[in-house]
Amino acid sequence: MVQDVVLLDLWVSPYTARVKIALAEKGIEYESKEEDLRNKSSLLLETNPAYKKVPVLIHKGKPISESLIIVQYIDEFWNHKSPLLPSDPYERAHARFWADFVDQKIQAAIYRIFWAPSYSEEKEAAEKEFIECCKVIEGELGNKPYFGGETFGFVDIALIPSYSYFYAHERMGNLSLVEELPKLTAWVKRCLERETVAKSLADPHKIYEFVSEIRKQKGLE
Amino acid sequence: MVQDVVLLDLWVSPYTARVKIALAEKGIEYESKEEDLRNKSSLLLETNPAYKKVPVLIHKGKPISESLIIVQYIDEFWNHKSPLLPSDPYERAHARFWADFVDQKIQAAIYRIFWAPSYSEEKEAAEKEFIECCKVIEGELGNKPYFGGETFGFVDIALIPSYSYFYAHERMGNLSLVEELPKLTAWVKRCLERETVAKSLADPHKIYEFVSEIRKQKGLE
Numbered sequence: 319m320v321q322d323v324v325l326l327d328l329w330v331s332p333y334t335a336r337v338k339i340a341l342a343e344k345g346i347e348y349e350s351k352e353e354d355l356r357n358k359s360s361l362l363l364e365t366n367p368a369y370k371k372v373p374v375l376i377h378k379g380k381p382i383s384e385s386l387i388i389v390q391y392i393d394e395f396w397n398h399k400s401p402l403l404p405s406d407p408y409e410r411a412h413a414r415f416w417a418d419f420v421d422q423k424i425q426a427a428i429y430r431i432f433w434a435p436s437y438s439e440e441k442e443a444a445e446k447e448f449i450e451c452c453k454v455i456e457g458e459l460g461n462k463p464y465f466g467g468e469t470f471g472f473v474d475i476a477l478i479p480s481y482s483y484f485y486a487h488e489r490m491g492n493l494s495l496v497e498e499l500p501k502l503t504a505w506v507k508r509c510l511e512r513e514t515v516a517k518s519l520a521d522p523h524k525i526y527e528f529v530s531e532i533r534k535q536k537g538l539e
Numbered sequence: 540m541v542q543d544v545v546l547l548d549l550w551v552s553p554y555t556a557r558v559k560i561a562l563a564e565k566g567i568e569y570e571s572k573e574e575d576l577r578n579k580s581s582l583l584l585e586t587n588p589a590y591k592k593v594p595v596l597i598h599k600g601k602p603i604s605e606s607l608i609i610v611q612y613i614d615e616f617w618n619h620k621s622p623l624l625p626s627d628p629y630e631r632a633h634a635r636f637w638a639d640f641v642d643q644k645i646q647a648a649i650y651r652i653f654w655a656p657s658y659s660e661e662k663e664a665a666e667k668e669f670i671e672c673c674k675v676i677e678g679e680l681g682n683k684p685y686f687g688g689e690t691f692g693f694v695d696i697a698l699i700p701s702y703s704y705f706y707a708h709e710r711m712g713n714l715s716l717v718e719e720l721p722k723l724t725a726w727v728k729r730c731l732e733r734e735t736v737a738k739s740l741a742d743p744h745k746i747y748e749f750v751s752e753i754r755k756q757k758g759l760e
Binding site: 368377380382383384387388390391394395407408410411412414415418419423454 | 589598601603604605608609611612615616628629631632633635636639640644675
């Protein structure tokens with residue numbers, strides 16, 4: 319609580335991971351409060367009544383929710399180091415577009431894969447959609463080290479937490495990301511070399527166990 | 540084309556209306572190119588390959604899509620007058636949250652009403668959800684003249700174009716917005732008094748005719 323920053327957290331959430339990476343990039347210490355989604359805390363219900371979802375960042379007692387909005391807040395409030403968004407208005411719009419694409423397309427496909435029965439047409443279609451969207455964003459990455467160019471930033475933060483789920487879906491499905499997405503795979507490796515990312519992401523093996531367990535419980539395996 | 544600004548437009552779209560209001564607030568002239576969604580222009584397909592949707596703002600040859608991202612771009616590029624987002628980082632995050640709420644909740648409910656058969660449980664549920672979300676955002680408005688306080692801004696721009704559809708749904712459904720949402724109704728009136736809004740919104744009566752016609756064609760009436 320050195321800086322009066324509290325994160326309502328959840329280890330499996332790619333959205334809370336975004337916030338953790340952004341805080342780490344800015345060197346901000348915070349208190350993490352792990353939520354139990356089957357028994358949400360009164361603090362979560364009070365601070366995010368509209369969605370009742372993590373992440374919520376509470377800074378000096380004031381709550382902010384929705385991960386990409388929180389990351390922009392972090393970038394604007396702690397603007398003394400490591401800019402996450404570019405300064406040029408067009409480049410900012412471009413970064414916002416691709417971060418939003420991660421939510422609308424890639425994360426959406428990941429959830430469809432998650433909830434589709436094994437060997438179903440539905441699962442196959444979701445996997446196909448997922449790979450297609452990843453190819454689109456790989457096209458946007460091109461030969462740059464990071465989405466914004468030479469430095470790690472907003473779009474990288476939006477996408478890299480999805481990696482924890484890539485591994486689970488690859489292991490359980492008909493996907494080979496290294497073969498299909500060589501540039502994106504190299505980008506994942508590059509991001510994981512950053513301490514701010516490595517310490518903020520959920521362990522893909524634990525996510526695999528989590529996803530397997532849920533799918534077994536729901537009769538999807 | 541005085542300022543080399545082109546808008547790929549669609550008269551029925553609440554999303555293109557947001558961009559028109561923002562440009563009007565900044566006093567920027569632009570060329571509007573009306574799209575035909577049954578025969579999308581090659582310019583639309585080229586400038587927004589990810590979604591192939593309006594609005595697209597093309598400024599000095601560079602395209603930007605997704606309405607709330609475009610409005611932020613307009614605010615950041617033409618920052619000499621009429622700030623649309625507040626300058627304080629927390630207030631900015633707060634405005635972004637409510638603008639996003641309009642998309643995730645209010646516009647989503649409007650679309651569910653649009654596509655639900657008359658007198659169906661589905662339609663009734665969507666109308667109920669719509670009113671509940673409107674009450675939430677009316678609570679956020681409170682007794683302020685505009686969402687950001689004394690001046691018209693980002694959240695107002697996000698929400699006011701939905702008004703063109705409120706009228707159609709009220710006339711076709713079991714809704715009375717004046718009774719249920721008195722503060723929001725007063726806010727609508729206040730916004731419509733602004734020339735920037737009045738000249739940018741689709742005529743609610745024409746939207747009503749458009750919605751009725753589509754619903755008849757689809758056998759929903």
